[in-house]
Amino acid sequence: MNSNVTLKQIAEALGVSTMTVSRAINKKENVDEKTRKIVLEKAKSMGYTPNHVAKSLVSQKTHTIGVVIPEIHHTFFSEVVSGIEAVVHETEYELFLTNSGEDANREKKVIEALRSKRVDGILLSCAENSVDFEYYKTLIKSGINIVFFDRCVENIGASCVSINDETSAFQITKHLIDHGYKKIAHLSGPKNLSIGQERFRGFKRALEEHKLPFRNDWIVESGFREDGGFNAMNTILDLPKSDWPRAVVAVNDPAAFGAMKSIKEHGLSIPDDVAIVGFSDDIRAELMPCPLTTVQQPAFVLGKKAAEKLIRLIEHDDEPVENIELVTKMMIRSSCGSHHNS
Amino acid sequence: MNSNVTLKQIAEALGVSTMTVSRAINKKENVDEKTRKIVLEKAKSMGYTPNHVAKSLVSQKTHTIGVVIPEIHHTFFSEVVSGIEAVVHETEYELFLTNSGEDANREKKVIEALRSKRVDGILLSCAENSVDFEYYKTLIKSGINIVFFDRCVENIGASCVSINDETSAFQITKHLIDHGYKKIAHLSGPKNLSIGQERFRGFKRALEEHKLPFRNDWIVESGFREDGGFNAMNTILDLPKSDWPRAVVAVNDPAAFGAMKSIKEHGLSIPDDVAIVGFSDDIRAELMPCPLTTVQQPAFVLGKKAAEKLIRLIEHDDEPVENIELVTKMMIRSSCGSHHNS
DNA sequence: GTTCATAATGTTAACATTAACATTATGGAG
DNA sequence: CTCCATAATGTTAATGTTAACATTATGAAC
Numbered sequence: 001m002n003s004n005v006t007l008k009q010i011a012e013a014l015g016v017s018t019m020t021v022s023r024a025i026n027k028k029e030n031v032d033e034k035t036r037k038i039v040l041e042k043a044k045s046m047g048y049t050p051n052h053v054a055k056s057l058v059s060q061k062t063h064t065i066g067v068v069i070p071e072i073h074h075t076f077f078s079e080v081v082s083g084i085e086a087v088v089h090e091t092e093y094e095l096f097l098t099n100s101g102e103d104a105n106r107e108k109k110v111i112e113a114l115r116s117k118r119v120d121g122i123l124l125s126c127a128e129n130s131v132d133f134e135y136y137k138t139l140i141k142s143g144i145n146i147v148f149f150d151r152c153v154e155n156i157g158a159s160c161v162s163i164n165d166e167t168s169a170f171q172i173t174k175h176l177i178d179h180g181y182k183k184i185a186h187l188s189g190p191k192n193l194s195i196g197q198e199r200f201r202g203f204k205r206a207l208e209e210h211k212l213p214f215r216n217d218w219i220v221e222s223g224f225r226e227d228g229g230f231n232a233m234n235t236i237l238d239l240p241k242s243d244w245p246r247a248v249v250a251v252n253d254p255a256a257f258g259a260m261k262s263i264k265e266h267g268l269s270i271p272d273d274v275a276i277v278g279f280s281d282d283i284r285a286e287l288m289p290c291p292l293t294t295v296q297q298p299a300f301v302l303g304k305k306a307a308e309k310l311i312r313l314i315e316h317d318d319e320p321v322e323n324i325e326l327v328t329k330m331m332i333r334s335s336c337g338s339h340h341n342s
Numbered sequence: 343m344n345s346n347v348t349l350k351q352i353a354e355a356l357g358v359s360t361m362t363v364s365r366a367i368n369k370k371e372n373v374d375e376k377t378r379k380i381v382l383e384k385a386k387s388m389g390y391t392p393n394h395v396a397k398s399l400v401s402q403k404t405h406t407i408g409v410v411i412p413e414i415h416h417t418f419f420s421e422v423v424s425g426i427e428a429v430v431h432e433t434e435y436e437l438f439l440t441n442s443g444e445d446a447n448r449e450k451k452v453i454e455a456l457r458s459k460r461v462d463g464i465l466l467s468c469a470e471n472s473v474d475f476e477y478y479k480t481l482i483k484s485g486i487n488i489v490f491f492d493r494c495v496e497n498i499g500a501s502c503v504s505i506n507d508e509t510s511a512f513q514i515t516k517h518l519i520d521h522g523y524k525k526i527a528h529l530s531g532p533k534n535l536s537i538g539q540e541r542f543r544g545f546k547r548a549l550e551e552h553k554l555p556f557r558n559d560w561i562v563e564s565g566f567r568e569d570g571g572f573n574a575m576n577t578i579l580d581l582p583k584s585d586w587p588r589a590v591v592a593v594n595d596p597a598a599f600g601a602m603k604s605i606k607e608h609g610l611s612i613p614d615d616v617a618i619v620g621f622s623d624d625i626r627a628e629l630m631p632c633p634l635t636t637v638q639q640p641a642f643v644l645g646k647k648a649a650e651k652l653i654r655l656i657e658h659d660d661e662p663v664e665n666i667e668l669v670t671k672m673m674i675r676s677s678c679g680s681h682h683n684s
Numbered sequence: 685g686t687t688c689a690t691a692a693t694g695t696t697a698a699c700a701t702t703a704a705c706a707t708t709a710t711g712g713a714g
Numbered sequence: 715c716t717c718c719a720t721a722a723t724g725t726t727a728a729t730g731t732t733a734a735c736a737t738t739a740t741g742a743a744c
Contacts, residue, residue, distance in 0.1 A: 004700095006699095007701070008700075008701095016723075016724090017723065018700090018724090019701095019702080019723075019724065019725080022701070022702065023722095023723090030721060030722060030723085031721095031723085032721080032722060035722080040743095047484055049454065049457045049458055049699095050458050051460060053399050053404065053457040053459070053699090053700075054399055055394055055701060055702080056395045056729095057399055057700080057701075057702090057729045057730065057731095058701050058702050058703085058728080059729085060729075062395065064459075072420060072423060073424060075417070075420075078414060078415070078417075078420045081414060085414060085439075085441050089443075089448075092461060093703090094438055094440065094455060094456075095439050096437065096438060096439075097423075097427075097438075098436065098437070099431065106431075112382065114436075116391055116393070117394045117406075118346070118394065125366035138389075142389055162697095166697090183480070188695060190417070246727085265368045283626060284415075284629055287629030287630065288629065331560065348730055349730070349731070350730075350731095358694090359694045359695080360732090361693075361694065361695080361732080361733095362692080362731090364731070364732065365732095371691095372691060372693085373691095373693085374692060377692080392731090393729095393730050393731070395729090395730075395731095396699090396730035396731040397728075397730080398699095398734085399700065399729090399730080400698075400730085400731050400732050401697055402699075
């Protein structure tokens, strides 16, 4: 079955030692040009492919990077993967792509698998319900190179690449406030993740700075997915009509899409009855019946920066831990009440 | 740096042989329960993680599958990957995700890398410009397990999982014909790939069976991407106005999106001036200003079937080569002239 | 207290490769 | 022709694990 040719087989076929073959193929010095030529020809004719498994065992390097994504479906993450891939493709690394499916246990399982496969480093974006920071700490202490991206756990000794969530959430909330909205709700991310906390903090700060009412029943945890956004919005619209907010800041676009569905099903119109803004600039955002105002995250660049940082960590022992923050861009469309005629 | 604990270290710490530790950890028989307990405790306290690299070298199996995707950005492929991942997650395999970026040379490069890493099998969807079938044949002859998906090279000894492209293209073309369109153009895929050929054949057969004109200047190769579709449609609309077709069958949705852009830029309306249909049911299709009529491909299922077939090939020597064809579903929207009032 | 079956543990070699050291050729200087 | 520097090639051991065989301990039957 596995008819893979080895250096030894080439060596035997040629009547030389394995080392000579190894040196010839790996372009080392001190090999006679004639010998090299003969070896390379033989290697080609026998269909030799170097065995990276054995190389890895000897060199203690696999030239492999593990990526843990919470949700492959999310277009934001496929963009990020694309950025990672762009960097990795330039180097001699390969990508192990794994999916935690927003489940912390599965996340642990895939991380352990990646460790077993002795990846040189891991790029990690936490699952929605990850809370076991001790696990992350042990992981980091064990010496593995880790870079968190987008959904980070900060200040536990690992580098993070994220966007300026607090500021961005502040700005987009302020945008709604500038439109004159005073009753603003928030569909929040999970409280355990920095990304959820930060966006919530930005939202809250905007309200406070403008002395607007902050109501606990207008803060509902939706998580990052469409169904969560749908349910969260339903919860809000279950309030008496007089208690309804006039605008909503969703933690991300999928949650906003879910909320939009709920708003429609309640017979309300966007943005006339309820304005809404998202966060991600999902590919669908501008195509919605009422195009969604949202925060554009530089997903591709984020993936690139994270991969670059990780490779630097792998290749240089003195590379420092670092938090890299990227800036976002507001995409003003109709769902917030701007361009209302469109 | 690499402070990975080995079986030997545990053995030494415990004063037993490496084999005893190996047996205890791998749940083999013939180990005293007391010994096993002691070993497992020590392994845990020392932070042991099994070294899959060494295991792979011994067992000649890496429990790893390589995936070659032509274009990560394409939502169709992220759906496929998602399906592959769903299967792989149930097994003990891991995924090497690679991207050929629609470039045959890069495709060869990543395949060689996957071979070097000794993946147990490869899932491959050809790049747009892949023509070197000899290379594929050599690959297959070398004994590697390969399953083509979506973009297949058939009858060269490898299994394929694809959709019924010819029939689907026939049906969607017939749908346009049933609307009364007689002048129909085709933005075709690359001629070297089965997928392009099949869709073209289906298109052509529909025209022939209905005795409609078939014009060579209405067949333009667009490739699979938006810019290709845009350029191809421009080429068609550069014809004298009297030679314009009334409807267009695009080889896939991105190409259709590009064509729609071109049509709009020519000041024409869809479907009143030019009707258009796509192929993929991209996530954006139903959200377009004029929702795109298209063929829904079971991307997730396709990924699943391909992964399942590959794993069967890996695990059973007598698993036969097989062409698996999945059926599609027409998604009738407005761009073809149906639901025209919507 | 032998004997012997079997459970428990140990030893060796192998997987494919390379680093480090060892040996053997080569050919020019004297 | 001998010497010797150096180029070319060879040998050994190591990477972490396990299969296959080898040895030792255990304890029950006689």
